[in-house]
Amino acid sequence: MSPYREKTEPAAANAPNLFVRKLASFGGLSAEDIRDLALASSDIRRLPADDVITAEGDTPTRAHAVIEGFACRYKTFPDGTRQIVDFLVPGDLCDGHALFLAAMDHTVGTLSPCLVAYVPHKVLLDLTETHPAIARVLWWSALVQESIAREWIGNIGRRAGEQRLGHLVCELCFRLDAVGLGHEGRYNLPLTQTDLADAIGFSTVHTNRTLQKLRKRGLLSFEGGTLVVVDLPRLEALSGFDRTYLHPRSDAAKRPS
Amino acid sequence: MSPYREKTEPAAANAPNLFVRKLASFGGLSAEDIRDLALASSDIRRLPADDVITAEGDTPTRAHAVIEGFACRYKTFPDGTRQIVDFLVPGDLCDGHALFLAAMDHTVGTLSPCLVAYVPHKVLLDLTETHPAIARVLWWSALVQESIAREWIGNIGRRAGEQRLGHLVCELCFRLDAVGLGHEGRYNLPLTQTDLADAIGFSTVHTNRTLQKLRKRGLLSFEGGTLVVVDLPRLEALSGFDRTYLHPRSDAAKRPS
DNA sequence: CGTTTGATTGACACGAGTCAACACCAGTGG
DNA sequence: CCACTGGTGTTGACTCGTGTCAATCAAACG
Numbered sequence A, B: 001m002s003p004y005r006e007k008t009e010p011a012a013a014n015a016p017n018l019f020v021r022k023l024a025s026f027g028g029l030s031a032e033d034i035r036d037l038a039l040a041s042s043d044i045r046r047l048p049a050d051d052v053i054t055a056e057g058d059t060p061t062r063a064h065a066v067i068e069g070f071a072c073r074y075k076t077f078p079d080g081t082r083q084i085v086d087f088l089v090p091g092d093l094c095d096g097h098a099l100f101l102a103a104m105d106h107t108v109g110t111l112s113p114c115l116v117a118y119v120p121h122k123v124l125l126d127l128t129e130t131h132p133a134i135a136r137v138l139w140w141s142a143l144v145q146e147s148i149a150r151e152w153i154g155n156i157g158r159r160a161g162e163q164r165l166g167h168l169v170c171e172l173c174f175r176l177d178a179v180g181l182g183h184e185g186r187y188n189l190p191l192t193q194t195d196l197a198d199a200i201g202f203s204t205v206h207t208n209r210t211l212q213k214l215r216k217r218g219l220l221s222f223e224g225g226t227l228v229v230v231d232l233p234r235l236e237a238l239s240g241f242d243r244t245y246l247h248p249r250s251d252a253a254k255r256p257s
Numbered sequence C: 001c002g003t004t005t006g007a008t009t010g011a012c013a014c015g016a017g018t019c020a021a022c023a024c025c026a027g028t029g030g
Numbered sequence D: 001c002c003a004c005t006g007g008t009g010t011t012g013a014c015t016c017g018t019g020t021c022a023a024t025c026a027a028a029c030g
Helices: A009-015 A018-024 A029-039 A121-130 A132-158 A163-177 A193-200 A206-215 A232-239 B011-012 B018-026 B030-041 B121-130 B130-156 B161-177 B195-202 B202-218 B232-239
Strands: A044-047 A053-054 A060-066 A071-076 A084-086 A107-110 A114-120 A186-188 A220-223 A226-229 B044-046 B052-054 B063-067 B070-074 B082-088 B107-110 B114-120 B186-188 B218-223 B228-229
Touching: A018 A029, A018 A132, A029 A121, A029 A132, A044 B130, A060 A121, A071 A193, A071 B130, A084 A132, A084 A193, A084 B130, A114 A121, A114 A163, A121 A132, A132 A163, A132 A186, A132 B070, A132 B082, A132 B130, A163 A186, A163 A206, A163 A232, A193 A206, A206 A220, A226 B082, B018 B030, B018 B063, B018 B130, B030 B121, B030 B130, B030 B195, B063 B121, B063 B130, B070 B161, B082 B195, B130 B161, B161 B186, B161 B195, B161 B202, B161 B228, B161 B232, B195 B202, B202 B218
Parallel strands: none
Antiparallel strands: A044 A114, A053 A107, A060 A114, A071 A084, A071 A107, A186 A226, A220 A226, B044 B114, B052 B107, B063 B114, B070 B082, B070 B107, B186 B228, B218 B228
């Protein structure tokens, strides 16, 4: 874990953090865009695990981006169950939609201790007006989020058992790889089986049994917050995973003209 | 059904169609913005039912908006099943994400005969550069789409039986009402039970039986392409429906400053 | 009229939920 | 140092919601 950063720490103020680097990966940002974006997201704070970043129903006045650690979006239901609708890995913007939509329709909370950048809406909105390229990359990131959400609908609606869980694991691998976390199939992933269950719409018991099946197939292991994917290609094949929906930079989003 | 419109029909060229009116409802568009947007989307063509507007894997060079009729987004699976991930009602943009994302990660197809506006990407991109307010409303519409997708994840992942189907019906009611379609709980909805099943992740048989239960409760009827919602408040209560996620204009998105 | 598409019904199988108990581990406090 | 606690993972037994398969029916259609 990196040390707590003072929000006024001068060295960190201009250095592009993971949030900025992820946006920059889309392309089209000038050095000035990147500098100003880094400046805008230099107020970075430490949050404990299981903390709420933005609650359902809120009308936040600032945006948040995960710099380090894991968070998720979830909806809670009257009967107490919850549905995780997305995981947030380092670099992800937590609540970009709140920039234009009045009320949060879901909660964003940490799953592990996190470093989170606080960016006032006013600052971000001003940036989008003075730096059109920044508006464009934020828009782009919303589109990728949308694509991921649609994939989840298909995963939960049509895939069963091992495929469903396997698909989620594949997605996490690729998203973590994309930000340079994880090496040789090992990922530090502070999720409980209950978290996984809430994400794929299974009960914890069934998630546990499904995890065992994948383990017995020699595809992965998952203990104590460490995910080890033994054979990613086979897991992808089993799960029907196709990375297209993640729109990875390498195989090319369109570049702004 | 309205008559076929020639793409060069002068009277229609500048009149804001439903697509433009929906975007304008977000606010912030000047008369000039609206005029130019209407002009850009004046190439309107008729498509038959069950036609593909944009196929998975495509890299389209134009955007499409439904002006009249119904369409849907769906993903197909190796075993032949499909998952509908969103319905498109008049006014909806079919493939706004393709403006920045290279490949379509799902197919968009018509469910009924449709009038569809064809807007070349180049035209739309130019508009976003010369008319910042247009960029903003398109971004906004992507955020609403994202919110709807998340709600579907929760619906499919955590709600069962009548709640799940009822929730979808409620959403369709509100979205149709928002564009002025449907009166006193009657909606012209050219969906088959198979379509509904593919949307909520049920089999057609189970969808049929669930529909019967809702009918026996006196909440709705659905025959021959006409949905009649007898008691929307009770259906909402049963389904745990909360319209917040649709971010209706009336209870206030934030207006651009 | 045959044909086709969509709705409906019944019988049966199975995936997944529920409930309950237990194991294991890390804290925590006496 | 040990008892106690709470969180997480694991297992078994049982139930039940949904899927599957197949047949029938009604309406639309060429």
